[in-house]
Amino acid sequence: DTINDVRTAHSNAEAYADLHRFVAGGVSSNMRAKGVATPIVVDSAAGCRIRDIEGNELIDVNMGYGPHIFGYADPDVTGQVADQFTRGHLTGLPHRLDRQAAGLVTELVPGIERLRFANSGTEALMSTVRLARALTGRTLLLTFEGHYHGWSETLLRSAETDGYRPRPGAAGMIPEATAHTLQVPWNDAEAVEKVFEEHGGRLSAVVCEPVLGNVGVVPPDPGFLALLRERTREHGALLVFDEVITGFRVARGGAQELYGIVPDLTVLSKVLGGGFPVAAFGGAREAMEPLATYAAFHAGVYSGNHAALRAVAATLTKIAAAPALYTELEALGAHAEARVRAAADSAGRVLAVDRVGSVMSVQLMAAASGRLDRQGHRLLQMACQRRGVYFHPVPEEPWFLSTAHTRSDIDTIAGVLGEALAETAGA
Numbered sequence: 081d082t083i084n085d086v087r088t089a090h091s092n093a094e095a096y097a098d099l100h101r102f103v104a105g106g107v108s109s110n111m112r113a114k115g116v117a118t119p120i121v122v123d124s125a126a127g128c129r130i131r132d133i134e135g136n137e138l139i140d141v142n143m144g145y146g147p148h149i150f151g152y153a154d155p156d157v158t159g160q161v162a163d164q165f166t167r168g169h170l171t172g173l174p175h176r177l178d179r180q181a182a183g184l185v186t187e188l189v190p191g192i193e194r195l196r197f198a199n200s201g202t203e204a205l206m207s208t209v210r211l212a213r214a215l216t217g218r219t220l221l222l223t224f225e226g227h228y229h230g231w232s233e234t235l236l237r238s239a240e241t242d243g244y245r246p247r248p249g250a251a252g253m254i255p256e257a258t259a260h261t262l263q264v265p266w267n268d269a270e271a272v273e274k275v276f277e278e279h280g281g282r283l284s285a286v287v288c289e290p291v292l293g294n295v296g297v298v299p300p301d302p303g304f305l306a307l308l309r310e311r312t313r314e315h316g317a318l319l320v321f322d323e324v325i326t327g328f329r330v331a332r333g334g335a336q337e338l339y340g341i342v343p344d345l346t347v348l349s350k351v352l353g354g355g356f357p358v359a360a361f362g363g364a365r366e367a368m369e370p371l372a373t374y375a376a377f378h379a380g381v382y383s384g385n386h387a388a389l390r391a392v393a394a395t396l397t398k399i400a401a402a403p404a405l406y407t408e409l410e411a412l413g414a415h416a417e418a419r420v421r422a423a424a425d426s427a428g429r430v431l432a433v434d435r436v437g438s439v440m441s442v443q444l445m446a447a448a449s450g451r452l453d454r455q456g457h458r459l460l461q462m463a464c465q466r467r468g469v470y471f472h473p474v475p476e477e478p479w480f481l482s483t484a485h486t487r488s489d490i491d492t493i494a495g496v497l498g499e500a501l502a503e504t505a506g507a
């Protein structure tokens with residue numbers, strides 16, 4: 081069959097080059113091509129391992145950017161979704177799975193009483209911003225540098241700002257795309273105060289990743305989320321937590337549970353569906369009123385399809401039934417952090433390691449300047465990949481650990497990292 085043809089006919093490099101003839105840029109997500117040095121074309125994945133078309137097996141810590149908290153092809157989740165496909169997975173009608181999946185989300189996430197399901201983080205954030213504007217009758221948003229909220233017209237913006245104004249993030253966006261967006265540095269309380277003084281009465285929402293996970297891992301400074309909670313309340317703006325990464329990841333109830341700050345609106349994806357394309361956004365009962373009355377518009381042929389909701393139900397049921405899950409993931413993360421730090425120390429090189437539970441960033445720093453060594457990181461990534469360990473070549477992308485990673489897998493990763501650090505020293 082054609083899948084086998086590709087497997088036998090090409091090396092990774094050849095297959096990747098060939099892909100570019102048919103798929104623009106060789107990928108269906110720009111993120112997937114970012115910084116790629118030695119391409120991998122995947123054959124299959126299971127547990128914490130991916131197998132490429134040359135038959136190489138790699139231990140993966142990128143893990144599809146974070147959804148697979150129980151590892152790839154977890155039978156408890158995929159088995160149920162496979163069963164759903166035999167029962168019809170898309171009718172365009174409500175299903176009892178809507179109630180079951182929504183019931184589980186509202187039970188586990190403190191800030192959600194009512195919700196809508198969508199297909200991706202991008203979609204859910206786009207709808208959340210619209211909902212915030214419908215609720216407040218205001219348009220202005222406050223966002224933070226480096227926080228990624230998907231690729232919609234409103235939220236894709238560059239890191240650079242003119243004053244507090246970010247620029248649109250890519251070619252083809254209208255210049256006014258970010259006209260209603262302000263942006264300040266993460267954890268900069270003074271800048272937040274200033275924005276509220278100047279624009280508080282015009283802000284519809286403050287949108288953030290409660291733990292920044294798209295520029296390495298940057299937890300909120302103590303009191304920072306509380307400041308956002310207080311100021312939004314005082315000024316009649318909404319607090320939106322983009323918990324696409326942190327939801328069901330840093331704690332069962334996400335970052336809002338971990339830090340004890342409940343936002344007005346929450347966006348979930350990734351772990352929510354255990355790897356299947358699904359997202360959710362929701363809040364307190366009243367906050368969802370514009371959608372309950374259909375005054376605000378959100379739709380989608382595939383939104384909340386039965387297969388996606390079966391994946392949500394299976395994943396969240398498994399999470400709810402595992403009281404020790406997050407303690408175990410924390411212990412695994414702590415072990416990984418210790419081993420990675422030790423590998424850097426024995427190689428005499430500097431790795432910045434930042435971690436919240438099972439999300440951890442590992443970034444090579446230049447010893448002399450103490451700044452991120454992007455080129456060195458890329459060489460390190462290539463050397464690890466050659467030895468059978470895969471993490472994303474871009475240092476901003478964190479590692480995601482799962483219950484499929486054993487202590488012994490972590491030790492293998494740290495061993496490989498140590499060798500790669502030694503090999504690439506002075507390169």
Ligand code: PMP
Nearest residue numbers: 200201202228229230289324325
């Ligand atoms: N928000 C955050 C915090 C994310 O990390 C991502 C994706 N990595 C998104 C939103 C966008 O989600 P999606 O790619 O599913 O549209």
